[in-house]
Amino acid sequence: MNTQDFSLSRRTLLQTTGALVIAFNAGGVGTALAQAAGAVKPPLHPTEMDSWIAIAPDGSVTIFFGKIDGGQGTDVAIAQIVAEEMDISVSRINVIMGDTALTCNQGGASGSTGVAQGGAALRQAGAEARRMLVERAAIAWGVAPERLSVNDGVITIAGDPRSMTCAALIGGKYFNDKIAWNNQYGNALGLTAKAKPKTPDQYRVVGTSAPRADVRGKVFAYRPYVTDIKVEGMLHGRMIRPENASSVPVAVDEASIRHIPGAQVVHKNDFLGVVAPKEWDAIRAARDLKVTWSAPVDVFPGDAGIYDHLRASTVTKRQVTTDKGAVEAAFAGAARIVEAEYEWPYQSHASMAGGCAIADVRGDRATVWTGTQKPHYAAEGAAAILKLPLENVHGIWVQGPGSYGRNDAGDALMDACVLSQTLGRPVRVQYMRHEGTGWDPKGPPSVHKARAALDAAGNMIALEFTSRGMSRNDTDTNESEPKDTLAGQLLGMTGERLVNFGSPEGAYEFPVARIAWETVPTLLAKASPLRTTHLRDPIGPQVHFGSESFMDEVAEAAGVDPIEFRLKFITRPRDVAALKAVAEKAGWKPGPAGTRRGRRGDIVTGQGVAYASRGGTIVAMIAEVEVNMRTGQVYARKFTVAQDCGLVINPGTMRTVIEGNVVQGLSRTLHEEVKFDRRGVKSVDWLTYPILDITEAPETVDIVLLDHPEIPPTGAGEATIRILAAAVSNAVFEATGKRIRRGPLTPERVRGALA
Amino acid sequence: MPRYTLQVDGRAEQVDADADMPLLYALRDNLGLHNPHFGCGLAQCGACTVHLDGEPTRSCVTPMGAVGTRQVTTLAGLGTEEKPHPVQAAYVEEAVPQCGYCINGWIMTAAAFLKKTPKPTDAEIREAMTGLKCRCGTHMAILRAIKRAAAMG
Numbered sequence: 086m087n088t089q090d091f092s093l094s095r096r097t098l099l100q101t102t103g104a105l106v107i108a109f110n111a112g113g114v115g116t117a118l119a120q121a122a123g124a125v126k127p128p129l130h131p132t133e134m135d136s137w138i139a140i141a142p143d144g145s146v147t148i149f150f151g152k153i154d155g156g157q158g159t160d161v162a163i164a165q166i167v168a169e170e171m172d173i174s175v176s177r178i179n180v181i182m183g184d185t186a187l188t189c190n191q192g193g194a195s196g197s198t199g200v201a202q203g204g205a206a207l208r209q210a211g212a213e214a215r216r217m218l219v220e221r222a223a224i225a226w227g228v229a230p231e232r233l234s235v236n237d238g239v240i241t242i243a244g245d246p247r248s249m250t251c252a253a254l255i256g257g258k259y260f261n262d263k264i265a266w267n268n269q270y271g272n273a274l275g276l277t278a279k280a281k282p283k284t285p286d287q288y289r290v291v292g293t294s295a296p297r298a299d300v301r302g303k304v305f306a307y308r309p310y311v312t313d314i315k316v317e318g319m320l321h322g323r324m325i326r327p328e329n330a331s332s333v334p335v336a337v338d339e340a341s342i343r344h345i346p347g348a349q350v351v352h353k354n355d356f357l358g359v360v361a362p363k364e365w366d367a368i369r370a371a372r373d374l375k376v377t378w379s380a381p382v383d384v385f386p387g388d389a390g391i392y393d394h395l396r397a398s399t400v401t402k403r404q405v406t407t408d409k410g411a412v413e414a415a416f417a418g419a420a421r422i423v424e425a426e427y428e429w430p431y432q433s434h435a436s437m438a439g440g441c442a443i444a445d446v447r448g449d450r451a452t453v454w455t456g457t458q459k460p461h462y463a464a465e466g467a468a469a470i471l472k473l474p475l476e477n478v479h480g481i482w483v484q485g486p487g488s489y490g491r492n493d494a495g496d497a498l499m500d501a502c503v504l505s506q507t508l509g510r511p512v513r514v515q516y517m518r519h520e521g522t523g524w525d526p527k528g529p530p531s532v533h534k535a536r537a538a539l540d541a542a543g544n545m546i547a548l549e550f551t552s553r554g555m556s557r558n559d560t561d562t563n564e565s566e567p568k569d570t571l572a573g574q575l576l577g578m579t580g581e582r583l584v585n586f587g588s589p590e591g592a593y594e595f596p597v598a599r600i601a602w603e604t605v606p607t608l609l610a611k612a613s614p615l616r617t618t619h620l621r622d623p624i625g626p627q628v629h630f631g632s633e634s635f636m637d638e639v640a641e642a643a644g645v646d647p648i649e650f651r652l653k654f655i656t657r658p659r660d661v662a663a664l665k666a667v668a669e670k671a672g673w674k675p676g677p678a679g680t681r682r683g684r685r686g687d688i689v690t691g692q693g694v695a696y697a698s699r700g701g702t703i704v705a706m707i708a709e710v711e712v713n714m715r716t717g718q719v720y721a722r723k724f725t726v727a728q729d730c731g732l733v734i735n736p737g738t739m740r741t742v743i744e745g746n747v748v749q750g751l752s753r754t755l756h757e758e759v760k761f762d763r764r765g766v767k768s769v770d771w772l773t774y775p776i777l778d779i780t781e782a783p784e785t786v787d788i789v790l791l792d793h794p795e796i797p798p799t800g801a802g803e804a805t806i807r808i809l810a811a812a813v814s815n816a817v818f819e820a821t822g823k824r825i826r827r828g829p830l831t832p833e834r835v836r837g838a839l840a
Numbered sequence: 841m842p843r844y845t846l847q848v849d850g851r852a853e854q855v856d857a858d859a860d861m862p863l864l865y866a867l868r869d870n871l872g873l874h875n876p877h878f879g880c881g882l883a884q885c886g887a888c889t890v891h892l893d894g895e896p897t898r899s900c901v902t903p904m905g906a907v908g909t910r911q912v913t914t915l916a917g918l919g920t921e922e923k924p925h926p927v928q929a930a931y932v933e934e935a936v937p938q939c940g941y942c943i944n945g946w947i948m949t950a951a952a953f954l955k956k957t958p959k960p961t962d963a964e965i966r967e968a969m970t971g972l973k974c975r976c977g978t979h980m981a982i983l984r985a986i987k988r989a990a991a992m993g
């Protein structure tokens with residue numbers, strides 16, 4: 086069965102279920118269009134209404150969404166938003182995502198902007214579609230548009246028996262009409278309707294827990310993953326990576342894989358891969374290929390030495406994000422100074438499988454299938470590495486193993502492109518486990534230096550907080566340039582790298598404070614397994630592990646309840662409300678450190694709080710932990726989360742997204758640290774890069790959604806994870822009286838602190 | 841190259857393969873099935889789990905030569921939309937999967953576990969599922985779904 090057939094039969098099947106449909110478009114453009122034959126679709130451009138919404142003859146509505154959803158329910162939220170504006174049932178809506186021939190570049194899944202920005206654009210498109218339909222009906226009937234109303238796709242006239250369906254009006258035809266846009270592709274793409282979108286008091290669909298569209302296809306195993314895409318004549322590719330990060334291939338013994346049917350080597354500059362018609366043969370070829378590597382060089386300080394390395398390195402960029410009041414004077418006059426330093430390791434995306442992509446390069450055209458979060462940018466990257474015009478490259482997003490930022494999906498795509506173009510055959514690349522953990526771009530390691538000045542009464546009169554780490558986007562997250570991928574770098578492509586880090590986010594109003602971040606040079610410039618990039622809530626967990634642990638340390642020094650201490654510096658009512666809501670829900674017993682401590686034999690218990698905001702979303706959390714004083718094992722029994730992200734589109738998916746953040750955050754807090762020695766990465770599988778086991782999953786995640794329908798939504802994909810490490814670490818302190826300032830909080834580390 | 845006859849989801853399928861090729865590649869590559877998935881190839885994650893005569897088995901490390909006449913059941917063969925297995929029905933109710941790439945391990949293991957332990961405690965469920973990976977962190981929903989499936993009987 087080829088993919089086109091698969092895609093068609095899949096769509097037919099799904100549509101007959103009447104559920105919200107995600108069309109996969111694995112087979113290409115034609116399969117996705119419900120429009121009448123003969124009519125010419127206006128070119129794909131943000132100003133064309135037809136680039137956003139199509140109404141089929143059966144009245145179903147297709148939305149062309151330029152982001153993607155990897156199972157967090159963004160697509161359902163988009164469908165709800167458009168359903169609301171168009172006055173059509175959400176069950177009639179299909180969402181097509183991430184196909185570069187069918188959708189405008191809205192930036193892909195990025196920075197929790199799916200609903201906040203992607204949804205804002207589609208809200209305008211939905212409102213405008215309704216306006217256009219009503220206007221056309223009004224003209225057809227010769228009545229004033231104000232007299233018309235729409236109810237689940239049926240247009241009626243007040244005090245008049247006539248009615249017309251939207252399907253009859255435009256079904257199968259194009260709008261051929263324009264909508265204004267802000268001339269910006271990517272996350273910022275904005276549309277402006279002539280119509281006025283609804284006000285929150287009119288919402289009926291928004292705010293309900295409409296079911297997700299992707300669940301059944303996943304549960305009943307008929308929804309294809311990118312790993313399932315097959316193209317006629319496709320070869321299976323595997324990449325060959327050195328054991329030592331600095332090594333490059335100097336000699337390749339092609340005879341060593343001659344016994345494997347159809348196996349071939351592709352060796353260009355330092356790029357080295359193998360292909361074979363059968364997948365198992367490609368794996369064997371990768372295993373058996375004899376390669377002579379250049380002599381290894383010590384390029385890394387080793388995981389134990391990374392923090393001293395960060396401290397000792399020259400600063401490449403420093404940015405002061407807050408500079409308020411006379412900081413030095415406050416410290417000089419302080420009655421007491423509290424100081425601490427926090428450390429956070431490299432962490433891996435460690436997606437459920439290594440990256441996978443299929444490239445079919447034929448002459449000057451290419452089709453690529455990718456699981457990346459940013460298919461439009463990835464297609465640009467493919468065009469660049471293939472040296473083809475962008476319009477000749479068709480990028481198709483298909484669900485991949487989950488990704489949480491810039492994982493290795495984009496690297497796999499570039500590898501597939503190079504292999505396919507070299508061999509003139511379609512090639513599927515699937516990274517093995519050791520690549521998925523060992524060679525993905527990593528979340529950056531960091532150290533955070535904090536000090537606070539207290540007056541004689543114990544008031545915090547000044548704060549200084551400096552983060553120092555590897556750049557958060559040394560590997561740019563867009564995948565639009567080969568220089569940001571392993572293949573590009575191995576082929577010798579270089580270019581400017583981005584240098585950024587960041588500071589804590591929250592509504593704290595410190596009267597006197599200096600908050601800054603600094604970056605240091607990356608360790609190995611070319612094709613490094615320790616490249617740094619965005620991993621879910623880029624730099625959020627590490628920065629707030631520092632800043633929110635430190636708030637607790639200062640509260641403790643001042644002898645004040647940690648929530649009360651935080652509230653001294655917060656006046657914004659929504660932030661205050663979140664902290665109060667979480668305290669109430671969790672049964673927080675007010676009082677200084679030690680108030681919420683318990684003990685049963687070897688087990689001590691404690692509660693810890695943390696708070697932050699993220700792009701307008703406010704989150705407060707209380708973690709309840711048990712620590713085994715003998716083994717050092719931390720069990721986080723319960724989390725209470727209060728989250729305010731403005732208008733909640735779909736409370737059901739919002740809750741599961743928060744739960745996923747909690748579990749993944751707990752995994753990063755208790756277990757995750759990329760191990761490496763002076764020459765290479767040693768975390769290469771689930772034993773050497775353990776993640777949270779189900780036996781360690783919390784018993785309860787209590788969620789308080791502080792819904793503010795009057796405030797535009799601000800995104801929920803990442804806010805929760807940023808404060809989890811601090812909440813847990815503060816709870817561990819409460820339970821044990823010991824402060825652990827280096828993540829992750831492994832049993833060995835906790836035992837060490839207790840000893 | 842030996843020829844094997846595999847019983848997959850109630851069908852007999854011919855596969856030409858070396859005896860040491862893992863079953864996973866026969867299912868995915870030779871037979872073109874869209875499940876199970878490759879996650880690690882090391883028996884560490886569960887993404888490749890199928891039933892062999894009802895026993896959850898990691899197909900990524902099960903050589904073709906060791907399958908024999910045992911019945912292979914994949915997630916697609918466990919139940920369908922029309923006739924879902926209780927664990928699948930519960931998975932839909934709880935909207936468990938995020939990316940869903942881990943799903944074979946959890947559902948196939950839970951289905952076999954509930955057959956042996958129809959009324960499990962929370963601790964028994966966790967113990968039975970230990971070692972399976974879900975990188976998206978859907979564990980809370982997984983636990984709810986398995987309890988719901990147990991309640992369905």
Ligand code: FES
Pocket residue numbers: 877878879880881882883884885886887888889898899900901
């Ligand atoms: S792929 Fe078989 S256990 Fe991971």
Ligand code: FES
Pocket residue numbers: 437486487937938939940941942943973974975976977978
């Ligand atoms: S849902 Fe993504 S790995 Fe489990």
